[in-house]
Amino acid sequence: MNNKSVIIVGGGVNGLCAAYYLHKEGFDVTVIDRGTIDNNCSFGNMGFLSPSHFVPLASPGIISEGLSYILDSKSPFYIKPRLDFSFIKWGLEFYKNSNKKISEKNSYPLEDLLKLSRRLMDEIREDLGDVFDMETKGCMMMCHSKEAFEKEKKVAEAAANYDLNVLVLDRKQVQEYEPDVELDVEGAVLFLDDAHIHPGKFMQAMKKRLTESGVHFLYNTEVTGFIKEGNTVKSVLTDKGDFSADEIVLSPGSWLEGLTKKLGHKLLIQGGKGYSTTYDYVEKNIKYPAILVDGRCAITPWKHMLRIGGTMEFSGLNDNVLIKRMHGIYDSIKKFYPGLKIDFPERDKIxxxxxxxxxxxLGYIGQLGDIENVHVAGGHAMLGISAGAGTAKLISEILTDKKPEIDLTAFNPMRFS
Ligand SMILES: Cc1cc2nc3c(=O)[nH]c(=O)nc-3n(C[C@H](O)[C@H](O)[C@H](O)COP(=O)(O)OP(=O)(O)OC[C@H]3O[C@@H](n4cnc5c(N)ncnc54)[C@H](O)[C@@H]3O)c2cc1C
Structure with missing residues (x-):
C-alpha cells in the first residue's frame, strides 16, 4: 500500500483497467476524460479476448492485401488520400515492420500479453460478478474460400508453438456448431482459448466499481498540456483547470500522438476507424463469435443480441461515417451466414x-522517455480489449516497483525514436 496519487488521462479500457489495479495498490486515483466515458472505442467493438491473435497487425502480406482492396469502395481497408506527415512517417515504419522476421519476433511478447490479460479477465469477472456477458467457448475463424481455409489451417498449426488449443472444422462440422443459422463456408478453425465479453457492459461495470470504491472521475475535461520541472511533470493542464499527482498514466487511445508531442516525445499512432452495428434481438441467432477471415469482418452474439463490425479506415481523427464501409460488412456477413435474418441498419444505428x-x-507500455512520472498504456490497435487488463496490471507493477510479469522490451514506448 502507498499514499501516492495518480492521474489517468483517458477512460477507455486501458484507463479504467489501470484505475482498477492502481486503486487496488492503494493509489489515490483520478481519471480525466474529455467525454463521459460511455461511447469511446472501448464500447462498440466486438468484445473478443483473443490469445489466438499472436500474429501482429504488421505482418508479411498485409500491405499487398491492403493495396488490393484500395479501389473497392466497400472494401475492409481504406486510406483517405491526404498530405499528413504523421501518417507518412507512421506508414513508413509500418512498412518496415511488416516482415516475417520482426512479425515473428513480436508475436511471442504479444502472446504473453494476451495470455496474461485473458487470465486477468477471469479474475475480474470473479471480482465484478457475471455482469458483462463473458463467455469462454472460443472464437471461430470462418473461411469462405478454399484458399483462405488452407491459409488458416497453417495458422492453426503454428498455434501449437504458442500452446493454443484449436479445432479444425470442415463445412459440415461448422454447421453443426451453428444449428439455427444456415452457413456458407468452406470450414473454420475454432480457437478454444479465446473468449468474448459485452464490452459496453464491461466498461459500465468497471466505471461503477471504480466510482463506488472512491476513484475520482473528471468528465468533460480535456487535457491540453503539461508543466514539466526537470524530468517530472508537475501539473496536468486541462480546460477546467490544472491538476497534479505523483504519477501520470497516459491512455488517451488514438489521441496519444498529440498528447505525447506536448511532452516532447511524439509517439506514432494512427486512428484506424472501424464500424459496428448491434441488433437487440435476433430470433434465430448464431452461437459462436467469429472472424470472417476472407470477409475481413466479425460477428459477436450475446444470447439473442448480435453485433457485426469491422473495417480499417485511415482517414484521420474523426467519426465520419462512410456508409459504404458498413455495406461491405453487412454483405460479407450475409455471404457467410445466408440464413441470418438481419436488415441493413439505419444510419443512427451505425x-x-x-x-x-x-x-x-504492438501496444506501448512503460515510461515515456526520460519523464520519470509519466507512463503510457495503450496503442493495441485491434487488440485493446484483449490486452487492456494485462497492460494495466503491468503498469501497476511498474509504478509499485515490482518486476513486471512479462518482459516489456517489445512494448517500449520509445522504440521508434
Ligand atoms: C470495430 C472495432 C472492433 C474492435 N473489436 C475488438 C475486439 O473484438 N477485441 C479487442 O481486443 N479489441 C477490439 N477493438 C479495439 C479496441 O476497441 C481498442 O483497441 C480499445 O478500445 C482502445 O482502448 P483505449 O483505452 O486505448 O482507448 P479509447 O477507448 O479510445 O479511450 C480513450 C479515451 O481517452 C479520452 N481522451 C483522449 N484524448 C483526451 C484528452 N486530451 N483529454 C482527456 N481525455 C482524452 C477519450 O475521450 C476516450 O474516452 C475493436 C475496435 C473497433 C473499432
Whole structure:
C-alpha cells in the first residue's frame, strides 16, 4: 500500500483497467476524460479476448492485401488520400515492420500479453460478478474460400508453438456448431482459448466499481498540456483547470500522438476507424463469435443480441461515417451466414470507433522517455480489449516497483525514436 496519487488521462479500457489495479495498490486515483466515458472505442467493438491473435497487425502480406482492396469502395481497408506527415512517417515504419522476421519476433511478447490479460479477465469477472456477458467457448475463424481455409489451417498449426488449443472444422462440422443459422463456408478453425465479453457492459461495470470504491472521475475535461520541472511533470493542464499527482498514466487511445508531442516525445499512432452495428434481438441467432477471415469482418452474439463490425479506415481523427464501409460488412456477413435474418441498419444505428494503431501493431507500455512520472498504456490497435487488463496490471507493477510479469522490451514506448 502507498499514499501516492495518480492521474489517468483517458477512460477507455486501458484507463479504467489501470484505475482498477492502481486503486487496488492503494493509489489515490483520478481519471480525466474529455467525454463521459460511455461511447469511446472501448464500447462498440466486438468484445473478443483473443490469445489466438499472436500474429501482429504488421505482418508479411498485409500491405499487398491492403493495396488490393484500395479501389473497392466497400472494401475492409481504406486510406483517405491526404498530405499528413504523421501518417507518412507512421506508414513508413509500418512498412518496415511488416516482415516475417520482426512479425515473428513480436508475436511471442504479444502472446504473453494476451495470455496474461485473458487470465486477468477471469479474475475480474470473479471480482465484478457475471455482469458483462463473458463467455469462454472460443472464437471461430470462418473461411469462405478454399484458399483462405488452407491459409488458416497453417495458422492453426503454428498455434501449437504458442500452446493454443484449436479445432479444425470442415463445412459440415461448422454447421453443426451453428444449428439455427444456415452457413456458407468452406470450414473454420475454432480457437478454444479465446473468449468474448459485452464490452459496453464491461466498461459500465468497471466505471461503477471504480466510482463506488472512491476513484475520482473528471468528465468533460480535456487535457491540453503539461508543466514539466526537470524530468517530472508537475501539473496536468486541462480546460477546467490544472491538476497534479505523483504519477501520470497516459491512455488517451488514438489521441496519444498529440498528447505525447506536448511532452516532447511524439509517439506514432494512427486512428484506424472501424464500424459496428448491434441488433437487440435476433430470433434465430448464431452461437459462436467469429472472424470472417476472407470477409475481413466479425460477428459477436450475446444470447439473442448480435453485433457485426469491422473495417480499417485511415482517414484521420474523426467519426465520419462512410456508409459504404458498413455495406461491405453487412454483405460479407450475409455471404457467410445466408440464413441470418438481419436488415441493413439505419444510419443512427451505425457506431464508429478509432483503434489506436502503432506501426508494428504492438501496444506501448512503460515510461515515456526520460519523464520519470509519466507512463503510457495503450496503442493495441485491434487488440485493446484483449490486452487492456494485462497492460494495466503491468503498469501497476511498474509504478509499485515490482518486476513486471512479462518482459516489456517489445512494448517500449520509445522504440521508434
Ligand atoms: C470495430 C472495432 C472492433 C474492435 N473489436 C475488438 C475486439 O473484438 N477485441 C479487442 O481486443 N479489441 C477490439 N477493438 C479495439 C479496441 O476497441 C481498442 O483497441 C480499445 O478500445 C482502445 O482502448 P483505449 O483505452 O486505448 O482507448 P479509447 O477507448 O479510445 O479511450 C480513450 C479515451 O481517452 C479520452 N481522451 C483522449 N484524448 C483526451 C484528452 N486530451 N483529454 C482527456 N481525455 C482524452 C477519450 O475521450 C476516450 O474516452 C475493436 C475496435 C473497433 C473499432
Amino acid at each position: 457506431w464508429t470507433g478509432l483503434r489506436p494503431v502503432s506501426p508494428d501493431g
